[in-house]
Every structure is written in structure tokens, then in C-alpha cells.
Amino acid sequence: xxxxxxxxxxxxxxxxxxxxxxxxxxxxxxxxxxxxxxxxxxxxxxxxxxxxxxxxxxxxxxxxxxxxxxxxxxxxxxxxxxxxxxxxxxxxxxxxxxxxxxxxxxxxxxxxxx
Amino acid sequence: xxxxxxxxxxxxxxxxxxxxxxxxxxxxxxxxxxxxxxxxxxxxxxxxxxxxxxxxxxxxxxxxxxxxxxxxxxxxxxxxxxxxxxxxxxxxxxxxxxxxxxxxxxxxxxxxxx
Numbered sequence: 001x002x003x004x005x006x007x008x009x010x011x012x013x014x015x016x017x018x019x020x021x022x023x024x025x026x027x028x029x030x031x032x033x034x035x036x037x038x039x040x041x042x043x044x045x046x047x048x049x050x051x052x053x054x055x056x057x058x059x060x061x062x063x064x065x066x067x068x069x070x071x072x073x074x075x076x077x078x079x080x081x082x083x084x085x086x087x088x089x090x091x092x093x094x095x096x097x098x099x100x101x102x103x104x105x106x107x108x109x110x111x112x113x114x
Numbered sequence: 115x116x117x118x119x120x121x122x123x124x125x126x127x128x129x130x131x132x133x134x135x136x137x138x139x140x141x142x143x144x145x146x147x148x149x150x151x152x153x154x155x156x157x158x159x160x161x162x163x164x165x166x167x168x169x170x171x172x173x174x175x176x177x178x179x180x181x182x183x184x185x186x187x188x189x190x191x192x193x194x195x196x197x198x199x200x201x202x203x204x205x206x207x208x209x210x211x212x213x214x215x216x217x218x219x220x221x222x223x224x225x226x227x228x
Contacts (some may be wrong), residue, residue, distance in 0.1 A: 043216035099208040100165040105157035
């Protein structure tokens with residue numbers, strides 16, 4: 001099956017800890033994205049990458065970091081600097097990252113800070 | 115700058131009656147527009163997209179949307195609601211340039227009564 005997988009589905013973290021969310025795709029897409037979803041806010045872009053070893057900040061990158069060492073993988077680290085990390089995190093990918101491309105979404109990871 | 119406004123945060127219909135979810139957009143160029151659906155605690159699924167071809171766009175599950183440039187609208191409709199349509203719906207505009215970054219509306223929650 002082709003698609004995007006995110007793990008884990010639920011994640012709990014203590015304050016002050018870094019945590020890494022996994023995102024893998026086997027669609028052979030060049031572009032990958034991370035979004036954060038809060039109730040009533042829609043989705044907001046954290047980081048995106050259009051090619052391996054390159055990525056760009058989105059609208060709310062503070063307190064987050066990413067890497068893109070492989071085409072298939074785009075992990076997101078939520079650092080202790082992120083002031084309010086409890087949210088639903090969604091990863092997406094698209095063929096080339098062009099503005100008419102469809103983005104395909106993973107099932108999401110719900111992060112809760114205790 | 116591009117933006118999108120979903121005019122209703124919550125819409126409630128009876129099963130078998132028409133659905134109308136309203137979306138207005140702002141764009142400094144010819145936009146790409148999308149409607150996505152999200153069921154609880156799931157990722158987003160593309161319903162349909164407009165990319166400057168036919169103004170009436172047909173999507174999955176009987177949904178369609180009409181691009182009206184003069185009204186800067188892209189409303190989503192379905193002739194007859196089904197219980198399985200209950201979900202949150204997002205209107206989305208591409209942010210422009212060569213990159214496919216998306217700007218999301220805040221979502222409309224659709225409830226379907228038996």
C-alpha cells in the first residue's frame with residue numbers, strides 16, 4: 001500500500017523533554033510538510049521540505065526542528081523551547097511541492113504534554 | 115497575500131437534505147483551491163480541487179464546488195447529506211509562488227441528523 005505513516009498515534013511528554021515524531025512516505029514524493037492543528041484554528045505550517053537535505057521554516061517554526069536525510073522520511077522534533085506543544089500534528093507530502101499539487105496527509109500524532 | 119475564510123464554524127443538516135459549506139478566498143493571482151475533509155482524530159482527505167480548469171469541480175462522495183471569481187467564493191455542496199458525511203471540512207488556498215504551501219480555513223464542522 002502506498003501512503004504516509006506517522007508514529008506514534010498518541011504521545012505523552014513531560015515538560016522540558018524533547019520528543020521526535022516520525023513521518024514516512026512511500027509515494028516517491030519530493031515534498032514533505034509538517035502541520036500543527038489546534039481546535040478551531042485550522043492547520044498551520046511548521047516546516048516544509050522540497051528536496052532531500054533542504055527544508056524551510058513555515059509560519060510557526062519556533063520550538064521545532066526537522067531533518068530530511070532521506071526522501072522517504074521527515075521527522076519532526078518538538079523541543080523544550082516550544083511553549084505550548086500539546087496539539088495534533090499532521091505530516092503531508094506532495095509530488096513536487098508546486099502550488100497546484102495535491103498534498104496527501106498521514107493519520108496524525110496527538111502529542112500531550114503532562 | 116492569500117487568505118481563506120469559512121463563513122460558518124458549524125452547519126447542521128438532516129439526512130437527505132442538501133449541504134452547503136461556504137468559503138471565500140482572497141488571492142492576488144489565479145488561485146488553486148481545495149476542499150479537504152477530516153473525520154475525528156484522522157488525517158485529512160482531499161475532496162476536490164480547482165486549478166484554473168473547469169469552474170464546476172466534482173469531487174468524491176457526491177460533493178462538488180463552484181469557483182466564482184467575481185464573488186471570490188468556492189462553496190462546497192452536496193445534494194443529499196448522508197450520516198457518514200458528518201466531519202470537519204477545510205477550505206484551502208495555495209499560498210502562491212512556486213511553492214505549494216497551503217493556507218487553511220478554520221474549518222466547518224458538519225453535523226447530520228437522522
